[in-house]
Amino acid sequence: MSPKRGLPGQRGSVLMIALAVIVLFGLLAATLAQLQQDSGKQTVVEVQTVRARLAAQTGLERQLQALYPANTWQRSLCVTPDGATTASATSATQTLSGTGQDGCQVTIQCQALSAVSPAVTTLQLTSQGRCAPADSRADAGFTVTRTLQAEVFNGVGQ
Secondary structure, three states, X not given: OOOOOOOOOOOOHHHHHHHHHHHHHHHHHHHHHHHHHHHHHHHHHHHHHHHHHHHHHHHHHHHHHHHOHHHOOOOOXXXXXXXXXXXXXXXXXXXXXXXXXXXXXXXXXXXXXXXOOOOOOEEEXXXXXXXXXXXXXXXXXXXXXXXXXXXXXXXXOO
């Protein structure tokens, strides 16, 4: 007969330890995979936030360019998308296209504020950029919105 190895009552303990180590490594791998996925989603949201802010800035710059062509105050009223002027509030939505702008829209609002004096014209410009993921593989269930606002005046009467 061959002698028995190990201490009495400890047969199979290595198998239990190995199984526990495998389970722990499996849980660790699942946790790391979830962290990686969450990090990817956070990056998509950050990129969409920057795109929405830039879309809003584009809207403001377009409206300012219509109000101040060649760095001179040309208009004292809000400008409509077709280039006409109006004393009432205007609102226009444009879909942006091009590299980095796919899936983005900008809504530009212009409103004449109450005048301090008849010679001073003040306009309030509000631009809201909205971007959704352009990639069809991304989570299409969210849209990021950023709003920028500026008040402009003709500078007369200072």
